[in-house]
Amino acid sequence: MSELSWRHQTLIQALLSRGPLKDDEFHSIFTALTGKNSGAHKRLFDEYLLKINKSLSYVQCELRGFRNQYDGQIYYGVVNNISDEQSKLGTKYSVPQIAFFKAIIEAILQDAAAEGSISDIDVLNIRLETQVLTGTGSQSQGGPTQVPPALKNFSISQKQKALDELVRDQWLTRTPDGNIGLGVRSFLDLRSYFRNNDIPPCQVCNEAGVKAELCQNESCTVRVHKYCLKKLFSQRKGERVCPSCGTQWHYVAPKPELIEEENEAEAPTQSQPPSGSKRKRLESSKPGDANAVRTGPSQASRPTSDLRRTTRSTTRSK
Template sequence: MSGGLSWRHHVVIQALLSRGPLKERDLHSLFQDITKRNPGTERPLFDGFILKINKALACANFELRGCIDQYDGQVYYGVVNTISDEQSKLGTKYSVPQIAFYKAIIEAIVQDSTANGVVSSIEALNLNLDSQVTIVTDTQSLGSQPSVPSALKNFTLSQKEKTLHELVKDQWLNLTTDGIIKLGLKSFLDLRSWFRNNDVPSCHVCNEAGIKADLCPNENCTVRIHQYCLKQLFLQRKDAKVCPSCGTSWPCTVPKEEFLQAEVDNEPTGRQRATDSKQKRRTANRVVDEEVGCSNQDVLNECRESQRGNRLALKRGRASRNDDAHIGGSGASQSSAAAVPGLGRVTRSSARLM
């Protein structure tokens, strides 16, 4: 797996595995410290560096991927497991009832019709787990009542509380001081396909699952847009701020200064910054067929040599890209921060839960 990787690649991998998901600016800072190159002004070099790591990780079914935390709008990176089979699930420290409890919380959050992306801890602890595991039925006796595994029936309130704290500690969930549960970074990084396969409504602007989003003021309109997408959409418009689908007036409540400051805080030093939420996702997911070497000159040389091949690779990628190359479902035309198999889910500190 480490063939062809330099000590610089190993430093980045070790940082992600030991520290967990990193903010984009922290990863950029680490990259600049070890390569003496600025990822803000020399983005292709950074993309090539990440691509080389992913080529090495692919043989072990790992992937370095980026996503946007929908609650704070910032880009994060980490390493995740890319497969969900019975063998990979054997490595998890969570029991079947614990995984069922986690899944029940996720479903409660994504099914929130207000798109607040939260559930109270009290509601979570009272969730019924019977529907989270395939019901076992005796096919030889018609009319028999379906049976629920005893492990779920006997999963106590104290066990749920303990599981909740473990899920928060491992960054699958986030628990606020006032008892509100949100999705954790690992959920955003790891559950992209699950969101899509379970028809979670997507953001009208970026097509990523709209877990935490603003709804169109028109109750008959189903459009939802992430706050960071909404800010950028309206800041770019000189005309009236209206729903892009039904035309209903849609006031933007966040001041322009706050949004611009958020953009500054979310980017590393350098003149080139992501100027909108779509570009942020492309930045987090861009797969560039350029490899970074062990010295500054090597980095530049390899970058130049791979540019022609990169153009062809990108064309082929567009032609063969499947649903995982898009955010929020099939037919999406804009790529997601977490959908392209070059940059993707976060830390495999445990095996896949779902």
């Protein structure tokens, strides 16, 4: 960290203290610190991100960009890449709350329609007994599963309180139709979780298709994010078919200028190379080719990484 200037450190602190920041907010902070527009000085912006990530790697952290699958907006955040028992000690969530969060995530991801959300009623009716891991306690000795009382007695009011807290902390979100979906911290921090649980990826960007459009061919498993459809079909003039099976894709094209803006606001992902394409109106708010920030799982603050890790072993300590 000694190699970083106060400007680099301020960028990191802004992400740690505020949580994930929208693309325009992050770029505004960069401009205020450096006096340079990140679009006009793209190389400088990329160098800042690379230098920050080089230093953060020594403490198993990383600055990363990602796209919110509900609104298509790009965010930046800092996360902790390491997962161990010690890192769980910093979480502010209780074991039942973490089990509740994990159960909500699983319910959303198991939706075959890729709506990316479930209703409030379904959330409150989740039974935490299902979060008891196999191979623990009496199970390993061949006995019946012993459900920890803290999970068994987690009441509706406690669930509602935990839900409100998870939404406030941006782990979950309330969608425009009133359902519960994944928050920006979940998209930032759970990339490895999505991949390890075989969540079907988007055919275009290869990120998990949590909220995505499905191919109309029921035997085809292709998923494409709504914002990725714009990119896909803008590159295929007159051809709007599934990229895998060739089935006609019922797609209403947006206005040409909207497609252009979406293409210029590329989300930084692991698989995308730095964009060298022309930049027009959105140049000042482009997420930068934060391909400079495109590696592994991330975190927006201390509770962020802790919750991610604990979802993987929800009741192990019990």
